[in-house]
Amino acid sequence: MFEVQNQPPPLEPYNLFSSDIVLREAVEREGAGWAKAALVAFGATLGKPETIQLGFDANKFTPQLRTLDRYGHRLDEVDFHPSWHELLRIALKEGLHSSPWADPKPGAHVARAAGTFMLGQIESGVYCPVAMTYGSVPTLRHAPAIAKEWQPRIFSREYDRRFLPSHLKTAALIGMGMTENQGGSDLRTNTTRAERGDGAFRLHGHKWFMSAPMCDAFLVLAQSSKGLSCFLMPRWTSEGERNAIQILRLKDKLGNRSNASSEVEFHGAHAQLVGEEGRGIPTIIEMGNYTRLDCCIGSSGLMRQAVAQAVHHARHRTVFQKKLIDQPLMTNVLADLALEVEAATALTMRLARAYDENDEAAQVIRRVVTPAAKFWICKRTPFVTYEAMEVLGGSGYIEESIMPRLYREAPVNSIWEGSGNIMCLDVFRAIERTPNAVDILWRELGDGKDARLKAFVDGLNKRVAARDRNDESQARVLVREFVLALQAALLINHAPPAVADAFCASRLDGEGGSVFGLLPRGVDLLSIADRAAPAS
Numbered sequence: 001m002f003e004v005q006n007q008p009p010p011l012e013p014y015n016l017f018s019s020d021i022v023l024r025e026a027v028e029r030e031g032a033g034w035a036k037a038a039l040v041a042f043g044a045t046l047g048k049p050e051t052i053q054l055g056f057d058a059n060k061f062t063p064q065l066r067t068l069d070r071y072g073h074r075l076d077e078v079d080f081h082p083s084w085h086e087l088l089r090i091a092l093k094e095g096l097h098s099s100p101w102a103d104p105k106p107g108a109h110v111a112r113a114a115g116t117f118m119l120g121q122i123e124s125g126v127y128c129p130v131a132m133t134y135g136s137v138p139t140l141r142h143a144p145a146i147a148k149e150w151q152p153r154i155f156s157r158e159y160d161r162r163f164l165p166s167h168l169k170t171a172a173l174i175g176m177g178m179t180e181n182q183g184g185s186d187l188r189t190n191t192t193r194a195e196r197g198d199g200a201f202r203l204h205g206h207k208w209f210m211s212a213p214m215c216d217a218f219l220v221l222a223q224s225s226k227g228l229s230c231f232l233m234p235r236w237t238s239e240g241e242r243n244a245i246q247i248l249r250l251k252d253k254l255g256n257r258s259n260a261s262s263e264v265e266f267h268g269a270h271a272q273l274v275g276e277e278g279r280g281i282p283t284i285i286e287m288g289n290y291t292r293l294d295c296c297i298g299s300s301g302l303m304r305q306a307v308a309q310a311v312h313h314a315r316h317r318t319v320f321q322k323k324l325i326d327q328p329l330m331t332n333v334l335a336d337l338a339l340e341v342e343a344a345t346a347l348t349m350r351l352a353r354a355y356d357e358n359d360e361a362a363q364v365i366r367r368v369v370t371p372a373a374k375f376w377i378c379k380r381t382p383f384v385t386y387e388a389m390e391v392l393g394g395s396g397y398i399e400e401s402i403m404p405r406l407y408r409e410a411p412v413n414s415i416w417e418g419s420g421n422i423m424c425l426d427v428f429r430a431i432e433r434t435p436n437a438v439d440i441l442w443r444e445l446g447d448g449k450d451a452r453l454k455a456f457v458d459g460l461n462k463r464v465a466a467r468d469r470n471d472e473s474q475a476r477v478l479v480r481e482f483v484l485a486l487q488a489a490l491l492i493n494h495a496p497p498a499v500a501d502a503f504c505a506s507r508l509d510g511e512g513g514s515v516f517g518l519l520p521r522g523v524d525l526l527s528i529a530d531r532a533a534p535a536s
């Protein structure tokens with residue numbers, strides 16, 4: 001065997017929190033400084049080699065559907081590898097599925113956002129049931145009796161993987177079924193029927209995507225006699241029988257492979273009404289806001305992991321007699337990638353704070369900035385993961401590195417929970433319908449003292465005042481500019497001047513960020529790239 005030379009050490013063990021200066025600063029700034037000790041401990045748990053390995057195993061040994069038992073009785077169960085269960089146990093022990101509801105306090109959503117930001121870096125599949133359970137609580141509260149029954153199990157930090165009627169379990173996870181094969185964006189086309197029975201409803205129909213089908217219950221949309229309504233549909237009936245939910249098959253997905261996403265049919269499945277009958281979309285959309293926030297958190301985390309791996313590699317690998325990070329063109333690429341991650345992280349954590357507050361400004365930010373940030377942050381993720389992969393050269397393309405998994409995972413948050421166009425159209429709608437939205441948002445963009453930002457916001461203002469505001473074909477243009485202005489404002493106020501200057505120079509002027517490595521001369525490239533380095 002030849003000697004192995006010039007290969008970077010694996011990035012493990014390391015602390016995902018302590019080694020991430022941008023995340024640490026954001027947590028403090030946005031009101032969750034009290035959670036620091038817990039986040040340090042969680043960052044250490046996630047960065048252990050054995051935890052990192054769980055993510056690889058959960059994606060290699062993918063979920064298997066068992067439709068029938070050997071005698072032909074229906075089972076409709078999905079088997080997961082032990083690594084999946086262990087990752088879910090770790091996530092639930094940390095309270096990532098419910099802590100802000102179980103223990104509400106200032107900064108609770110921010111602290112939870114920081115934890116999920118780190119979880120998704122190690123494994124994104126388990127993030128799905130964690131996010132849906134987190135998002136389900138405000139929707140379930142539209143039916144106080146149902147919330148009273150389910151919340152104690154949702155708030156439990158145990159992971160009870162047993163497939164049993166929920167009243168026999170110590171903990172519960174909640175999923176969601178909205179999308180049907182004839183339309184996911186336009187939910188009004190849902191055809192699943194809800195027939196009123198004795199006190200409850202029976203659902204007949206199908207869902208084209210229903211992820212994490214081993215959750216204990218699902219928030220589902222179906223047409224009742226009064227129109228589209230929201231229901232809670234458990235996997236087991238209250239009589240202790242399997243509910244009439246048939247899993248037809250599991251999707252063969254590009255990424256997110258540790259997680260099961262199923263196609264299902266309902267043949268008279270028991271369900272209880274949640275919220276007002278006929279008002280299903282507004283009822284379930286509350287859940288959607290939280291899961292959209294989670295798309296921002298998850299995608300920011302994916303980008304952070306990709307760039308952390310890239311900077312780590314470049315600090316150890318030598319090319320042409322220099323460390324890769326010191327080759328000027330690579331320094332530019334890494335600094336540009338780091339800017340994208342810092343801007344996404346700062347915006348995501350700022351947005352999470354709006355979920356901790358309840359004044360008018362927070363409500364506007366939740367309503368308008370959530371879809372805007374989801375659009376832009378999720379759109380950037382495939383580009384960042386791809387470019388970060390290239391930093392590792394050929395090794396980045398190999399499955400033993402985490403980079404292919406990050407790359408395959410990167411598009412999903414943009415499609416799920418409202419695809420890019422739907423998010424941009426939602427921003428238009430939200431601005432139109434939310435009183436004082438424009439004034440409040442413009443206040444968020446700063447006091448006009450920074451000339452670069454002021455010029456950019458003036459341009460955006462002109463567009464908003466002109467026809468563009470009502471022209472759907474321009475929605476992506478406007479939303480992109482709005483998010484860039486928000487990100488610039490955050491970095492100008494809170495990041496080192498080198499970061500803010502480089503962001504303004506590249507994102508507010510010129511083509512920066514389209515391909516990475518286009519930062520102009522005069523930027524302090526090395527300090528920006530170094531700031532993104534994870535300490536190993």
Ligand SMILES: Cc1cc2nc3c(=O)[nH]c(=O)nc-3n(C[C@H](O)[C@H](O)[C@H](O)COP(=O)(O)OP(=O)(O)OC[C@H]3O[C@@H](n4cnc5c(N)ncnc54)[C@H](O)[C@@H]3O)c2cc1C
Nearest residue numbers: 176177178179183184185209210211416417418419421422
């Ligand atoms: C991995 C994965 C897991 C999922 N899990 C779940 C789940 O657990 N539960 C669930 O309910 N769903 C789930 N989904 C489904 C997902 O939410 C939908 O795929 C998504 O909402 C888009 O719906 P659709 O696929 O029907 O696409 P369509 O609605 O057909 O949209 C196709 C494209 O058209 C665009 N578009 C739609 N309307 C307009 C318009 N007016 N103007 C311009 N463009 C428009 C959209 O942005 C999109 O790009 C999952 C999807 C994936 C990939």
